[in-house]
Amino acid sequence: MSGHSKWSTIKHKKGKADAIKGKVYTKLSKAIAVAVREGGSDPEMNSRLRDAVAKAKANNMPNDNIDRAIKKGSGELGSTNYExxxxxxxxxxxxxxxxxxxxxxxxxxxxxxxxxFDKNGGNLGTSGCVSFLFEKKGQIMIEKDDKVDEEELMLLAIDSGAEDMIAEEEGFEIITDPDAFDGVYKALEQAGYSFASAEVAMIPTTWTKLPEEDEKKMQKMLDMFDDNDDIQEVYHNWEEED
Known part of the structure; x- marks a missing residue:
């Protein structure tokens, strides 16, 4: 069901794409800069940077922005120490x-x-209280269109190291081990595929359905996180309805 929830998230963000594009780029730039600070500016030697750049490209972030974020992380344009x-x-x-x-x-x-959390009927917990309900995996989302052949895509994905591919109404979800993400991403990119999303993510192993009233609270909470420049990613196991 991970793809179902992910497609819902992608659809929701597309609905307000123009309004949040600048905010998304700010968050992606921050992630790239931190990756450079931690492991250097060469993507071939820094897997974290490779993953951050792949995610930025999947979000259509311009190359100039990516280069600027790398320079900021290396100290060429000044830097901020993010925790x-x-x-x-x-x-x-x-x-x-x-x-x-x-x-x-x-x-x-x-x-x-x-x-x-508090404003929307939730509560902040302690470290480790929910992480055991998630697995860290590479996740690549490709939308369906006339140019995408499901069998060809699956063969290429599996041959390049993917664990699984899930076909859904909106498109295809390709799951990889985190260490295999970069190789699968590059193989698909070189084959000309476009990505709706590409990242190493925390994917739920169990799912929770919500009544309509709680769905509204949950979406409001997610919107609050989206609007916060400090928040990079939010993972959850809400099984969203179409």
């Missing part, structure tokens, strides 16, 4: 939620995250 923090908690109806942040002010970010 990585992972929050775990429960959304409305007991939905498991993981929030990944990069911030230069952890007190501000912690307050914002707690507020988003």
């Amino acid at each position: 990585e923090i992972i929050y775990e908690g429960y959304g409305p109806g007991g939905v498991a939620v993981i929030v990944e942040a990069l911030t230069e002010n952890k007190n501000r970010t912690a307050g914002d995250v707690r507020h988003a």
Whole structure:
């Protein structure tokens, strides 16, 4: 069901794409800069940077922006020391939620995250309280169109190291081991495929359905996280309805 939830997220973000594009690029730039700071500016030697650049390209981030973020991470354009923090908690109806942040002010970010949980019927938990409900996997999403042949795509994905491919109404979800993500991504990119999303993500192993009232609270909480520049990613096990 991971693809079902992911397609819902992609569809929701597309609906407000223009409004959030600048904010998304800011978050992606931050992730690239931190990856460079941690492992250097050569993507061939820095797997974290390769993954961050792949995600940026899947979000149609211009190459100039990517290059600028790499230079900022290497100190050429000045730098900010961001701290990585992972929050775990429960959304409305007991939905498991993981929030990944990069911030230069952890007190501000912690307050914002707690507020988003509290305001929408959830609660911030302790480290490890929900992470056992997720697996770290490479996840590549490709939308269906007339040019995409399902059998050819599956053969290429599996041959290049993917674990599985799931075909759904909206498109195809390709799952990889985190270490195999880069090889699969490159093989698909070189074959000319376009990505709706491409990242190493935390994928739920179990799912939670919500009544309509809690669905609205959950979506509002996710929107609050989206609107926060410190929040990089939010993973959850809400089984969204179409």
